[in-house]
Amino acid sequence: MTASAKTTTVGKPMPMTDARTKILGLGKYADDLTVPGMLIGRILHSPYPHARIVRIDTSVAEGLDGVRGIATGRDAPTPYGILPIGHDECVFAVDKVRYIGDNVAAVAATSAEVAEQALDLIRVEYQPLGAWLDPEKSMQAESDWIHASRPHNIEKEYHHVFGDVEAGFRQAAFVSEQRYVAGEVNHAAMEPHSTLAIWEPDGRMTVYSSTQVPYYLHRTISEVCELPMNRIRVIKPLIGSGFGGKSEVIPIEVAAAVLAKKTKKPVKITYTREEVFYAHRGRPRTIVDLKMGITREGKIAAVEARVIQDGGAYCGFGPVTVLYSGALLGAIYDVPAVRYDGYRVLTNKPACGAMRGHGTVNVRFAFESMLDRLAEIADIDPAELRCRNLLRAPCVTVNGLRVTSYGLPECIEKVVERSGWRAKRGKLPYGKGMGMACSHYVSGAANPIIRSNMPHTTVNIKIDRDAAVTVYSGASDIGQGSDTMQVQVVAEVLGVRPERIKLIAADTALTPIDLGSYSSRVTFMAGNASIEAAKNMRDQIFAAVAEDFGCRPHELTSTDEVIHKKNDPGVRVGFDEAVGKAIDFHGALVARGSYTPPDEARGAKFKGAGVGPSPSYSYSAQVAEVTVDPETGRVRVDKIVAAHDCGKALNPLAVEGQVIGSVYMGFGQAMEEEMVWNGARLMNPSLLEYRIPTTLENPEIECIIVESEDPEGPFGAKEAGEGSLAATIPAIANAIYDAVGVRINTVPFSPEAVLAALRKQRGAEGKGPQTPSEDRERPR
Amino acid sequence: MQKQLIRLCVNGEEREFAAAPNRLLLDALREDLALTGTKRGCDDSSCGCCAVLIDGVPMLSCVALAASYEGSDIVTVEGLGAAGALDPVQEGWVERAGAQCGFCTPGFLITTVALLERNPHPSLEEIREALSSNLCRCTGYMQIYESVRYAVEKHRRQGEQAAPAGRGAER
Numbered sequence: 001m002t003a004s005a006k007t008t009t010v011g012k013p014m015p016m017t018d019a020r021t022k023i024l025g026l027g028k029y030a031d032d033l034t035v036p037g038m039l040i041g042r043i044l045h046s047p048y049p050h051a052r053i054v055r056i057d058t059s060v061a062e063g064l065d066g067v068r069g070i071a072t073g074r075d076a077p078t079p080y081g082i083l084p085i086g087h088d089e090c091v092f093a094v095d096k097v098r099y100i101g102d103n104v105a106a107v108a109a110t111s112a113e114v115a116e117q118a119l120d121l122i123r124v125e126y127q128p129l130g131a132w133l134d135p136e137k138s139m140q141a142e143s144d145w146i147h148a149s150r151p152h153n154i155e156k157e158y159h160h161v162f163g164d165v166e167a168g169f170r171q172a173a174f175v176s177e178q179r180y181v182a183g184e185v186n187h188a189a190m191e192p193h194s195t196l197a198i199w200e201p202d203g204r205m206t207v208y209s210s211t212q213v214p215y216y217l218h219r220t221i222s223e224v225c226e227l228p229m230n231r232i233r234v235i236k237p238l239i240g241s242g243f244g245g246k247s248e249v250i251p252i253e254v255a256a257a258v259l260a261k262k263t264k265k266p267v268k269i270t271y272t273r274e275e276v277f278y279a280h281r282g283r284p285r286t287i288v289d290l291k292m293g294i295t296r297e298g299k300i301a302a303v304e305a306r307v308i309q310d311g312g313a314y315c316g317f318g319p320v321t322v323l324y325s326g327a328l329l330g331a332i333y334d335v336p337a338v339r340y341d342g343y344r345v346l347t348n349k350p351a352c353g354a355m356r357g358h359g360t361v362n363v364r365f366a367f368e369s370m371l372d373r374l375a376e377i378a379d380i381d382p383a384e385l386r387c388r389n390l391l392r393a394p395c396v397t398v399n400g401l402r403v404t405s406y407g408l409p410e411c412i413e414k415v416v417e418r419s420g421w422r423a424k425r426g427k428l429p430y431g432k433g434m435g436m437a438c439s440h441y442v443s444g445a446a447n448p449i450i451r452s453n454m455p456h457t458t459v460n461i462k463i464d465r466d467a468a469v470t471v472y473s474g475a476s477d478i479g480q481g482s483d484t485m486q487v488q489v490v491a492e493v494l495g496v497r498p499e500r501i502k503l504i505a506a507d508t509a510l511t512p513i514d515l516g517s518y519s520s521r522v523t524f525m526a527g528n529a530s531i532e533a534a535k536n537m538r539d540q541i542f543a544a545v546a547e548d549f550g551c552r553p554h555e556l557t558s559t560d561e562v563i564h565k566k567n568d569p570g571v572r573v574g575f576d577e578a579v580g581k582a583i584d585f586h587g588a589l590v591a592r593g594s595y596t597p598p599d600e601a602r603g604a605k606f607k608g609a610g611v612g613p614s615p616s617y618s619y620s621a622q623v624a625e626v627t628v629d630p631e632t633g634r635v636r637v638d639k640i641v642a643a644h645d646c647g648k649a650l651n652p653l654a655v656e657g658q659v660i661g662s663v664y665m666g667f668g669q670a671m672e673e674e675m676v677w678n679g680a681r682l683m684n685p686s687l688l689e690y691r692i693p694t695t696l697e698n699p700e701i702e703c704i705i706v707e708s709e710d711p712e713g714p715f716g717a718k719e720a721g722e723g724s725l726a727a728t729i730p731a732i733a734n735a736i737y738d739a740v741g742v743r744i745n746t747v748p749f750s751p752e753a754v755l756a757a758l759r760k761q762r763g764a765e766g767k768g769p770q771t772p773s774e775d776r777e778r779p780r
Numbered sequence: 781m782q783k784q785l786i787r788l789c790v791n792g793e794e795r796e797f798a799a800a801p802n803r804l805l806l807d808a809l810r811e812d813l814a815l816t817g818t819k820r821g822c823d824d825s826s827c828g829c830c831a832v833l834i835d836g837v838p839m840l841s842c843v844a845l846a847a848s849y850e851g852s853d854i855v856t857v858e859g860l861g862a863a864g865a866l867d868p869v870q871e872g873w874v875e876r877a878g879a880q881c882g883f884c885t886p887g888f889l890i891t892t893v894a895l896l897e898r899n900p901h902p903s904l905e906e907i908r909e910a911l912s913s914n915l916c917r918c919t920g921y922m923q924i925y926e927s928v929r930y931a932v933e934k935h936r937r938q939g940e941q942a943a944p945a946g947r948g949a950e951r
Contacts, residue, residue: 034811
């Protein structure tokens with residue numbers, strides 16, 4: 001279905017269907033749930049970064065009044081992990097602990113106080129081992145590997161070459177080579193993770209959990225608890241956002257299930273904020289050694305990147321992160337040659353994972369910063385340089401990614417216009433500056449995590465005598481508004497008001513499988529499946545009405561709760577009456593729709609080619625305006641203008657919120673967020689010390705929606721929730737350069753970093769050309 | 781610790797429950813009184829998700845002892861708005877998408893209601909200042925400002941309608 005059709009619900013701003021529940025304080029998140037007889041669980045964490053467990057003695061703790069059960073590694077030794085190639089985690093450490101905060105045991109008790117007392121009574125004897133903390137040293141390790149199955153602590157490495165890289169660099173007139181380092185960040189979703197696992201009297205288990213991926217949780221609990229999937233029901237309640245932090249199975253979820261099975265009681269565990277930081281799965285500290293060459297005309301000739309990600313102690317999504325970094329590195333532009341060497345390295349720190357803009361954010365920072373350098377050397381305006389490297393959609397990138405729609409040119413044009421780029425960039429007084437950067441992201445992964453021919457999502461619709469439309473979808477709304485989006489598209493296709501539609505979501509006993517809320521897949525995939533289900537439903541209703549009218553079904557249309565003949569609107573019937581006729585004709589109405597990415601979208605065939613392909617890509621361009629105080633090094637971001645190509649804004653209110661929220665999160669990483677380590681100890685596991693931006697620091701963010709109308713997207717839509725994030729960091733870096741003439745290659749851009757760069761700049765003054773000394777300019 | 785009877789006035793209702801003297805107001809609201817609208821987002825009074833009005837002043841219930849507020853007038857998110865009607869601030873959050881995941885929303889609503897009570901026409905700077913004790917990770921705050929402005933405008937229109945009757949304009 002294309003966007004050109006006139007729509008009544010789609011494309012109109014619509015408050016979220018659950019907004020009232022939320023603003024009344026009546027919505028139930030996992031920690032808000034209680035059931036009779038419920039026990040409270042608490043988890044014992046390792047005080048060592050790397051140690052052998054010699055002995056665990058739970059006998060004293062078990063004797064404490066109110067303790068109902070204690071679980072250790074022995075109770076659930078089956079390893080699990082989100083990737084089939086990375087089942088390296090046990091819910092409780094079996095032989096070794098691998099980071100400070102690793103899970104050792106858990107207690108279920110009649111109250112939180114008793115559970116906490118019991119934790120103090122568990123005696124664990126550890127034999128400490130040397131800890132690997134620096135990824136560049138860890139990957140040289142000859143012994144004491146964190147996992148015996150991962151030699152030299154390298155979780156995974158990939159080496160990809162596309163096109164003729166050597167020839168590309170030979171053609172280049174200007175070449176830059178730099179090291180960029182981005183610090184480790186956490187999602188800091190406002191809701192700490194929480195799980196309520198209920199052991200049912202008939203030997204089944206019901207699990208309410210703060211998850212973005214009910215289906216994968218369902219599978220994992222089945223494996224670890226050794227219960228068939230058909231005895232387990234996973235329900236996603238309201239989720240206090242995820243950003244990827246709930247997109248793989250988190251230890252708390254399995255711990256609650258293991259305790260529930262062991263005690264035969266309902267058990268709820270909720271993380272403290274400190275535990276959220278230890279469960280982590282955030283964006284890894286990333287070292288990017290980047291080399292890029294452009295021709296005198298400003299055409300990118302070749303790109304070479306060596307990327308090291310400090311992945312922490314377990315695999316998690318690690319290999320996917322490092323593959324995304326390579327796949328998306330150059331694919332936003334027309335780049336003829338790319339060499340990529342990516343390393344995912346294990347260290348004795350909490351496991352990293354997927355975080356908003358998964359894998360693309362830190363390499364985009366490097367790439368877009370370097371484009372700014374090269375633009376200066378080549379004396380080309382940075383916006384113009386980007387325009388000289390655009391793709392021509394439809395096309396396939398050098399690494400095999402199919403591009404079906406490409407709104408980047410319009411995004412650049414819009415932000416240039418709105419920001420006053422031509423009048424301001426390079427012309428503002430010292431201390432004020434403007435910078436630009438672009439980014440892109442997948443609208444869902446074309447290949448599933450677990451290889452299978454199953455559709456990536458299925459949606460069922462039921463209508464009975466009451467003419468209420470009930471939509472059953474496994475898709476997980478985590479605050480981004482996907483429930484609302486599904487209601488909108490179903491309303492549009494059926495020609496009914498959204499109020500008629502009730503969505504039942506993410507309950508494995510009721511809703512068909514959806515792979516989860518990650519890689520920005522829900523609008524594209526569940527949106528398309530919802531449209532297909534609604535069309536199948538509409539066909540059934542039209543068949544009955546057509547018989548009544550004595551016409552063909554295709555002569556009918558449905559708008560505003562009325563079905564009528566297209567060429568004779570006077571021949572009409574209300575939706576309720578039409579449903580009645582259809583039920584007389586077919587019986588109670590059910591319809592199904594599903595979505596599977598087309599084969600052409602699934603990418604090339606080399607090792608690692610499965611990550612990066614998507615049915616479609618979003619594009620973003622941003623301009624940041626900053627003020628830098630040269631005395632203190634403090635950077636204030638005054639404004640960010642962000643244009644995002646989401647294909648079609650099904651709900652502009654939600655799209656705007658997603659784009660602005662992405663920019664905000666990029667701003668946070670750029671300016672102030674970083675997990676700070678003293679050896680193996682995290683120094684800021686709290687929202688007081690891990691500072692996410694408040695209203696006081698946050699810049700004004702202006703969102704411009706660009707609609708490129710993707711040929712395969714639902715009503716032309718693509719993703720909106722992640723793609724903008726990655727452009728924000730380099731846009732700010734480039735603006736800092738425009739303001740005071742220093743390049744900051746490390747994220748965050750702290751006052752210390754800016755001040756150090758300014759001091760270095762003063763020391764180097766009068767010693768040569770304006771171009772940074774690390775750059776090599778090579779005349780052809 | 782020995783439990784004691786605690787009497788609190790919450791959302792206009794007298795409520796009684798037994799709890800230890802060190803029971804936090806947040807836990808008392810959520811667990812003893814089943815008012816789970818008030819959220820816990822952190823360990824150290826840094827997120828603002830647990831804000832409630834105590835005698836009209838927004839306070840963090842995670843660092844308040846329940847027993848210390850006997851005799852105070854406590855309002856949680858469940859108590860905002862008149863019976864059967866939304867507070868204009870709540871309406872603003874619905875219409876202008878102030879809530880995405882909704883977890884920080886109760887705290888923001890409480891803070892905003894208190895702000896508009898003492899300053900019915902805040903400037904953007906005043907809104908930012910007042911809301912700086914509440915963290916939101918979803919919205920980037922821009923739609924939250926829009927939500928506040930919606931409420932300001934709604935109050936203004938209500939004030940105009942009420943003015944001919946001689947009351948309400950002073951609000």
